[in-house]
Amino acid sequence: MLDWLKINKEYPExxxxxxxxxxxxxxxxxxxxxxxxxxxxHKDVILSVGAIGIEDEKIIVKDSFDITILQDNFNPEIAIKHGILNTSEEKISEAEAISLFVNYLGNATLIGHRINFDIEMINQVLEKVQAGKLKNEALDIEIMYQKWQQLPEEKQFSMDELATTFKISKSDRHTASGDAYITALIFLKLKQRLKL
Incomplete structure (x- = not known):
């Protein structure tokens, strides 16, 4: 009975x-x-999402996504850490942001650093708007690095450590779009080394 309800559920367009x-x-x-x-x-919320596309081993700068979500409660400490200030910068609702982001993603393979956390945060918002969970395949640069170096999965590496390993500038860290760009550079280096 429950499976029938899920199949016939009326999802957002x-x-x-x-x-x-x-x-x-x-x-x-x-x-x-x-x-x-x-x-x-379960308790925290997404402040911003940044993304960039890769095709044919190249970062496509014009294929990018950068959005700041309107927050009901403004926390100056968190805002300063992430560079998200309570200014006139355009912000949109969480529901509108998730719709735009899912449309942007399409069926691409997702790449990130500890990407399961980011996917779960997106899935929490999708649940709020009565949609399903992301269906995209995903690759994690930390796991790719562990595989390349033949290291156990419990050995963790921060994005800063990975960027340093590959001599990638960390000048735009702690912004969603900056972290996405740094991750893209690391991904391309690992993809080449793993011959994916």
Missing amino acids: FWKNYLHKFEYKSKRFVVFSTETSGLDI
């Missing part, structure tokens, strides 16, 4: 459009990062 994109496999990668109010997927 943006979600139906997203699901139709999985009729074919994409060669596009989307590297993304979220800036959040904390690390608890």
